[in-house]
Amino acid sequence: DVKVTQSSRYLVKRTGEKVFLECVQDMDHENMFWYRQDPGLGLRLIYFSYDVKMKEKGDIPEGYSVSREKKERFSLILESASTNQTSMYLCASGQEGAHTGELFFGEGSRLTVL
């Protein structure tokens, strides 16, 4: 079975802490994505990566950074967590190209910042 694994399902952090969210895929996909999901706002793209060490800003990159040192791993970093970053974070991977198929999502990481 294909799989996207997010390291933590639930996290509670304090304001100002550094937070790492890890995502690993086992499908050799070129593209990986980080979204956040908030009630009433749907899914919003934070960052994506189309190759190792490559990254592109999505719609809401402020306050976040990413790292892709290996093809299978895409990390989302909150340098200094704030309460407005409390959210569900979803990682996804997919094949290269605009005409290709489905995205594979992880189970999500629910982050609470106190």
Added chain:
Amino acid sequence: SQQGEEDPQALSIQEGENATMNCSYKTSINNLQWYRQNSGRGLVHLILIRSNEREKHSGRLRVTLDTSKKSSSLLITASRAADTASYFCVTRGNKLVFGAGTILRVKS
């Protein structure tokens, strides 16, 4: 907003009834996909329809696409309680765009 728009926002039906959800989008697309999300979980791919297709079936799912109206519909026939979830349309052109989702509740 760059999101697609889904209609209705929420839908409540009895088990065995059909459920229809609609999605409208703004830009030209290469394909359109529908995903399901159970509460608190990740999204799961249901079906993909390409821009040159008009209708596609998968089990109890039927998807239509009207590129002239920039709209799509997802029909779930003979619904089950396990179909209770949020359903999202995702359009793929130069950028992935997610709809806001329709919350479907199937009552047994």
